[in-house]
Amino acid sequence: GAGVSQSPSNKVTEKGKDVELRCDPISGHTALYWYRQRLGQGLEFLIYFQGNSAPDKSGLPSDRFSAERTGESVSTLTIQRTQQEDSAVYLCASRQPGQGRSYEQYFGPGTRLTVT
Amino acid sequence: GQQVMQIPQYQHVQEGEDFTTYCNSSTTLSNIQWYKQRPGGHPVFLIQLVKSGEVKKQKRLTFQFGEAKKNSSLHITATQTTDVGTYFCAGSGSARQLTFGSGTQLTVLP
Numbered sequence: 001g002a003g004v005s006q007s008p009s010n011k012v013t014e015k016g017k018d019v020e021l022r023c024d025p026i027s028g029h030t031a032l033y034w035y036r037q038r039l040g041q042g043l044e045f046l047i048y049f050q051g052n053s054a055p056d057k058s059g060l061p062s063d064r065f066s067a068e069r070t071g072e073s074v075s076t077l078t079i080q081r082t083q084q085e086d087s088a089v090y091l092c093a094s095r096q097p098g099q100g101r102s103y104e105q106y107f108g109p110g111t112r113l114t115v116t
Numbered sequence: 117g118q119q120v121m122q123i124p125q126y127q128h129v130q131e132g133e134d135f136t137t138y139c140n141s142s143t144t145l146s147n148i149q150w151y152k153q154r155p156g157g158h159p160v161f162l163i164q165l166v167k168s169g170e171v172k173k174q175k176r177l178t179f180q181f182g183e184a185k186k187n188s189s190l191h192i193t194a195t196q197t198t199d200v201g202t203y204f205c206a207g208s209g210s211a212r213q214l215t216f217g218s219g220t221q222l223t224v225l226p
Contacts, residue, residue: 033213042204042218056213091158104149104161105214
């Protein structure tokens with residue numbers, strides 16, 4: 001079966017423009033996560049979706065960042081008025097339903113965002 | 117909030133030497149996961165530890181979860197060039213998300 005897919009794989013944008021990143025989780029995975037990974041750094045949690053529950057947005061760094069998820073499928077991460085410090089790889093991960101946090105996360109290949 | 121510290125940040129070893137990375141949490145964890153990220157790749161799940169004092173082995177890799185469930189380690193015996201990459205621990209506490217450590221970047225010199 002297909003894994004987590006993300007698009008685009010690379011995105012170069014000018015400072016001030018809006019960008020939209022897409023994540024297609026593994027079918028049947030109700031949990032979906034977005035992370036940001038700056039060059040040579042660890043993974044920074046951004047947002048978490050679980051089924052129809054309210055998303056956990058506690059990791060979003062500013063109100064320029066937002067994310068949506070349609071049911072238990074595709075998710076989009078939107079960054080408005082991009083800044084150079086937004087340059088990073090944005091990783092999406094999904095997890096199968098289960099007891100809370102007891103299952104591994106499957107990561108997509110990421111979207112490398114470069115803001116010039 | 118929950119913080120997960122990981123040391124060392126970088127480690128260079130000669131092929132055949134052992135390697136260990138350590139992970140410490142500011143709070144008690146319900147479980148801890150380990151991931152490996154190859155250069156240019158994305159994190160891939162290695163293992164999950166749940167029980168206090170748990171030890172799990174995968175070939176040359178040994179994972180431990182501390183008695184207090186606040187620390188963990190990954191030990192690789194006799195490293196090979198295929199072990200190159202960044203190893204992340206990720207802890208789960210009371211919140212629903214995982215908190216990742218900053219990772220240990222392993223370089224294996226042939």
